[in-house]
Amino acid sequence: MSGHPVGGRASGDNVLAIENLTVGLPAWSDRKSAVSGVSLDVGKTEIVCVVGESGSGKSIMGKAILGLLPKPHVRVTGGRIMFEGRDLIALPEDDMRRLRGGRIAMIFQEPMTALNPLMKVGRQIDEVIEVHTDLKPAARRARVLELISDVHLPDPKRIVDSYPHQLSGGQRQRIVIAMALALEPALIIADEPTTALDVTTQAQILHLMKELQRAHGTSVLFITHDFGVVAEIADRVAVMRHGEIVEAGSADEVLRNPQADYTKALVAAVPGLKPRLRDKQAAQPLLVVRDLEKTYVSAGGFAAPARRVKAVDKVSLELGERSSLALVGESGSGKSTLARCIIGLELPEGGEILLDGERISGLTRDQLRPYRRHMQMVFQDPFASLNPRQRIGDIIAIGPMIQGVSREKAHAEARELLSLVGLRPEAADRYPHEFSGGQRQRVGIARALAVKPKLIVADEPVSALDVSVQKQVLDLLNELRRKFGLSMLFITHDLRVAATVCENIAIMQRGRIVEHGATAEIFANPQHAYTRSLLDAVPGKDWINSLA
Amino acid sequence: MKTFWQRFLGNPRVIIGMFWLSVVVLVAIFADVLAPRDPFAIVATPFIRPGAGYVLGTDSLGRDVMAGLMHGARTTLLIAVLSTLVAVAFGTLVGAVAGYYSGLVDDVLMRITEFFQTIPSFLFAIVLIAVLSPSALNLVIAISVVSWPPITRVVRAEVLSIKSREFVQAAVVAGQRDSAILLTQVLPNTLSPLIVTGSLLVATAILVESALSFLGLGAPNQMSWGFMIGAGRSFLRDAWWLVTVPGIAILITVLSINLVGEGLNDALNPRLADL
Numbered sequence: 001m002s003g004h005p006v007g008g009r010a011s012g013d014n015v016l017a018i019e020n021l022t023v024g025l026p027a028w029s030d031r032k033s034a035v036s037g038v039s040l041d042v043g044k045t046e047i048v049c050v051v052g053e054s055g056s057g058k059s060i061m062g063k064a065i066l067g068l069l070p071k072p073h074v075r076v077t078g079g080r081i082m083f084e085g086r087d088l089i090a091l092p093e094d095d096m097r098r099l100r101g102g103r104i105a106m107i108f109q110e111p112m113t114a115l116n117p118l119m120k121v122g123r124q125i126d127e128v129i130e131v132h133t134d135l136k137p138a139a140r141r142a143r144v145l146e147l148i149s150d151v152h153l154p155d156p157k158r159i160v161d162s163y164p165h166q167l168s169g170g171q172r173q174r175i176v177i178a179m180a181l182a183l184e185p186a187l188i189i190a191d192e193p194t195t196a197l198d199v200t201t202q203a204q205i206l207h208l209m210k211e212l213q214r215a216h217g218t219s220v221l222f223i224t225h226d227f228g229v230v231a232e233i234a235d236r237v238a239v240m241r242h243g244e245i246v247e248a249g250s251a252d253e254v255l256r257n258p259q260a261d262y263t264k265a266l267v268a269a270v271p272g273l274k275p276r277l278r279d280k281q282a283a284q285p286l287l288v289v290r291d292l293e294k295t296y297v298s299a300g301g302f303a304a305p306a307r308r309v310k311a312v313d314k315v316s317l318e319l320g321e322r323s324s325l326a327l328v329g330e331s332g333s334g335k336s337t338l339a340r341c342i343i344g345l346e347l348p349e350g351g352e353i354l355l356d357g358e359r360i361s362g363l364t365r366d367q368l369r370p371y372r373r374h375m376q377m378v379f380q381d382p383f384a385s386l387n388p389r390q391r392i393g394d395i396i397a398i399g400p401m402i403q404g405v406s407r408e409k410a411h412a413e414a415r416e417l418l419s420l421v422g423l424r425p426e427a428a429d430r431y432p433h434e435f436s437g438g439q440r441q442r443v444g445i446a447r448a449l450a451v452k453p454k455l456i457v458a459d460e461p462v463s464a465l466d467v468s469v470q471k472q473v474l475d476l477l478n479e480l481r482r483k484f485g486l487s488m489l490f491i492t493h494d495l496r497v498a499a500t501v502c503e504n505i506a507i508m509q510r511g512r513i514v515e516h517g518a519t520a521e522i523f524a525n526p527q528h529a530y531t532r533s534l535l536d537a538v539p540g541k542d543w544i545n546s547l548a
Numbered sequence: 549m550k551t552f553w554q555r556f557l558g559n560p561r562v563i564i565g566m567f568w569l570s571v572v573v574l575v576a577i578f579a580d581v582l583a584p585r586d587p588f589a590i591v592a593t594p595f596i597r598p599g600a601g602y603v604l605g606t607d608s609l610g611r612d613v614m615a616g617l618m619h620g621a622r623t624t625l626l627i628a629v630l631s632t633l634v635a636v637a638f639g640t641l642v643g644a645v646a647g648y649y650s651g652l653v654d655d656v657l658m659r660i661t662e663f664f665q666t667i668p669s670f671l672f673a674i675v676l677i678a679v680l681s682p683s684a685l686n687l688v689i690a691i692s693v694v695s696w697p698p699i700t701r702v703v704r705a706e707v708l709s710i711k712s713r714e715f716v717q718a719a720v721v722a723g724q725r726d727s728a729i730l731l732t733q734v735l736p737n738t739l740s741p742l743i744v745t746g747s748l749l750v751a752t753a754i755l756v757e758s759a760l761s762f763l764g765l766g767a768p769n770q771m772s773w774g775f776m777i778g779a780g781r782s783f784l785r786d787a788w789w790l791v792t793v794p795g796i797a798i799l800i801t802v803l804s805i806n807l808v809g810e811g812l813n814d815a816l817n818p819r820l821a822d823l
Contacts, residue, residue, distance in 0.1 A: 343721055344720075344721070345717055345720060345721065365720070365723075368723075369723040372721065372722060372723040376721060376722075377717075377718070377721045379714040379717070379718060380714070381714055384713045384714040384715065385713075385714035385715050385717075385718055386715055387715040387719075387733055387736075387737070388737065389736040389737055389739075390732070390733075390736075395715075398719070398722050398724065399722040399723070402722055402723045402724060403723070444718075447718065447722075451722075
């Protein structure tokens with residue numbers, strides 16, 4: 001790198017200047033350009049957050065900076081990207097390669113796919129240094145160890161020789177950050193780097209990124225969908241929608257005093273931390289779970305013993321009629337397994353489940369069929385939970401028809417349900433691929449309601465949705481609960497969502513319920529250390545509390 | 549996004565393949581009208597060169613090669629399509645059951661499938677015909693028996709991935725029976741790879757049928773392309789058209805089926821075609 005820019009833009013303190021960037025999409029897409037006329041500066045030692053919902057073009061913009069667009073269909077059609085005095089769009093591929101990983105580094109969302117599973121992580125960091133510098137192996141080794149201890153991984157000497165699968169998700173993301181920092185880049189582009197992580201790990205990684213950014217004087221362009229994360233980390237914010245920047249400014253201004261209507265709506269859609277209160281006391285228990293146990297056994301190979309994991313470990317809980325309980329836990333806590341045991345998708349090996357006083361655990365699928373009328377499930381992924389080859393009407397009508405309702409009646413009721421969940425009745429004749437994620441989740445809810453159940457088990461029903469859609473779906477669930485007098489078991493990893501939806505919370509960790517009680521009490525006075533750490537880790541909690 | 553038909557028919561290779569296939573199918577259907585006489589009938593002196601009178605000449609016994617080609621198309625296509633349908637039906641059944649129930653059922657069914665897969669398929673077909681005696685029905689049986697294992701593998705792999713999707717779990721929660729789940733939820737979603745593999749299987753079936761007929765193990769008293777090549781092979785140096793004409797017919801037909809099959813694959817999986 002030969003000193004500072006001579007020509008070009010005379011702005012000494014901007015590391016990156018995007019001017020009027022337009023990225024064109026192929027002719028068959030539903031819009032002409034992914035990014036249209038975007039201008040954005042990133043100053044020295046500044047963290048700029050680009051916030052937007054899916055399809056806003058924020059990731060495409062990040063890829064355009066690094067020249068990683070899926071050519072030839074998607075390409076830059078206008079504008080400039082000035083970095084250290086050079087226009088990255090006009091840069092030859094060889095120079096671009098030198099820049100990538102050198103002066104500009106990238107951190108991706110999924111650390112497992114960003115690392116080569118067959119290479120020791122130390123060697124992967126080493127490779128970055130080897131490609132870009134002339135350091136001798138011994139010096140490189142020292143630098144790798146230094147980087148690993150910089151990102152606060154314990155026992156660097158052991159970590160260097162580990163393979164990615166031997167590390168946890170958070171540790172892998174730390175390795176990716178170490179790789180990004182290896183050559184002291186001027187700019188790091190981080191595309192949703194904490195989205196795939198658990199909330200406590202996310203808090204640690206955000207803290208680490210901020211600390212390292214300060215220590216190394218690096219600039220960061222941080223792409224995210226989560227306003228909580230923005231509140232934690234950003235100096236400046238740009239809000240994107242449909243490929244355009246609708247609002248930009250300092251983090252304080254945008255978060256506390258948003259100007260654009262879209263930003264206001266997004267901020268309003270962020271679930272608050274205000275706990276939901278119990279309506280009335282102690283109703284008749286509808287669902288009782290006692291000492292439930294479920295162990296997963298993975299088949300052992302030759303001479304290797306079978307591995308046993310206790311997914312659910314002597315869990316007991318109660319859910320009253322017309323009330324709701326949120327099961328909150330991080331990935332691997334056993335919350336989904338517990339839900340699947342209750343709904344009859346998994347067979348527990350110990351304990352019992354009572355629905356309305358009747359024992360439903362240990363029944364075969366045929367014996368369980370009559371009880372399906374009383375409990376139904378809403379699934380997580382709106383794109384996988386609807387059969388792409390069935391019409392919406394058939395998808396909804398299937399439950400009642402199995403319970404003996406005539407075809408005509410079931411289909412007529414399906415149309416009524418569709419208007420109840422905010423879709424048009426004509427949707428019944430169409431196929432799932434014609435609908436957006438939020439609309440599909442509404443269909444999923446209509447399917448669960450079709451048999452008029454007393455209990456709905458919802459497994460992360462909004463975690464795959466954008467924040468504004470998430471709010472609409474949660475509002476809908478709320479309204480339907482009141483209308484039908486439903487009880488709900490709500491599984492989520494997000495305390496913010498749990499607090500808005502449910503008046504009771506059970507916190508799960510490693511297959512056990514560590515704390516169980518009214519949401520308000522747990523929020524006001526958490527007893528267990530794990531609950532406290534979960535509450536502390538909620539991204540942007542100071543900001544959320546200041547809004548309320 | 550273009551529709552399936554736009555993608556399928558917009559592909560020039562598909563158009564070429566479809567053109568030839570429709571010619572062959574039409575000829576096979578109307579063979580009795582186009583060449584009303586028995587293709588085995590002796591119509592002229594032997595070894596008349598292709599040209600005026602007999603467009604494709606006559607063979608060693610004075611039979612019309614053109615008439616043989618037309619009636620042969622009927623035999624060859626019928627046997628190939630029927631045996632493919634049988635193979636697809638049986639392969640789908642085995643693959644679906646193995647994939648859906650997994651565990652012991654899967655192990656047993658897949659070991660049986662592998663048993664059939666490890667026997668060299670053409671030799672196996674010869675043995676089957678030798679045991680069963682040559683006839684049109686036995687040809688269909690022999691060709692299906694040697695060609696179902698790949699279908700089973702494709703269907704099993706698809707079923708394995710689809711049955712873990714949430715809409716299948718939703719059907720379980722709704723209380724649907726296994727057989728209904730398999731038929732209404734899982735199998736409709738395996739259709740695209742199945743159609744592609746099945747269409748390519750027709751091409752293989754034509755080749756196997758022709759090879760068996762060439763060896764004299766084809767359906768007796770029915771003219772077929774393989775039989776024509778077999779009968780004409782001793783006169784290759786004196787009467788080149790006896791072998792060449794049916795040989796080229798097989799070549800172009802198999803090529804056309806492959807073109808259409810590839811086109812189906814591209815149209816059903818637009819993302820893959822883009823890469």
